Amino acid sequence: MGPWGVFFEGFLRNPVMVGSIVPSSRFTINRMLSRVDWDNCKLFVEYGPGVGTFCRPVLNRMRRDGMLLVIDTNPQFIEYLRRTIKDSRFVAVHGSAADVEDIVRAHGHEKADYVLSGLPFSTLPDGVGPAIAAATHRVIRKGGAFLVYQFTPKARSYMAKHFKRIDNGLEPLNVPPCFMWWGWKDEENEDAAAA
Numbered sequence: 001m002g003p004w005g006v007f008f009e010g011f012l013r014n015p016v017m018v019g020s021i022v023p024s025s026r027f028t029i030n031r032m033l034s035r036v037d038w039d040n041c042k043l044f045v046e047y048g049p050g051v052g053t054f055c056r057p058v059l060n061r062m063r064r065d066g067m068l069l070v071i072d073t074n075p076q077f078i079e080y081l082r083r084t085i086k087d088s089r090f091v092a093v094h095g096s097a098a099d100v101e102d103i104v105r106a107h108g109h110e111k112a113d114y115v116l117s118g119l120p121f122s123t124l125p126d127g128v129g130p131a132i133a134a135a136t137h138r139v140i141r142k143g144g145a146f147l148v149y150q151f152t153p154k155a156r157s158y159m160a161k162h163f164k165r166i167d168n169g170l171e172p173l174n175v176p177p178c179f180m181w182w183g184w185k186d187e188e189n190e191d192a193a194a195a
């Protein structure tokens, strides 16, 4: 089965967790990734990669000694990704984004430079979205960012509790059109919050 078939089957099996019928468009991918400083990105983490719509574009942009660590709760998607993406910089983990700190440490890193989320925040079980936003803020290094795309504004309210500066976007050429946010972990904001 091709990627669209695997994704659609994943949606039919678990519509609440997958949250979308088709993968993100190339317009969404290009806009989301356009804000990343690739020269200074050694660890890029992705939540909810699905069938890998973002994975290849990320790997195409990433430095040779970087790592793309993806985390998904759906074992079929993880198995598909491991089978189809053969790149030594790519690691696919079956698990929850809520455990990102342990997963990052288990792969030899203290911090992530960027975290990208395609999670369906509005349909996650109670408390999971806020917990993921908090853990993500802790795991990102100063100067890094949390990149989020979603069909509803829910995720932004979770991000705003931790990220003082959030840039907003909207991509109409996606099914359905989606919101985009880039939450920046600015050094000056973090130092002021810690003082």
Ligand SMILES: C[S@@+](CC[C@H](N)C(=O)[O-])C[C@H]1O[C@@H](n2cnc3c(N)ncnc32)[C@H](O)[C@@H]1O
Binding pocket: 017, 018, 019, 020, 022, 023, 024, 047, 048, 049, 050, 051, 052, 053, 054, 071, 072, 073, 074, 077, 095, 096, 097, 098, 118, 119, 120
């Ligand atoms: C809308 S799909 C994103 C698909 C893909 N990123 C794209 O752009 O086409 C959401 C994905 O989040 C995954 N997911 C849901 N809850 C999760 C969690 N707590 N941790 C990690 N992945 C999760 C689902 O299994 C699904 O693959």
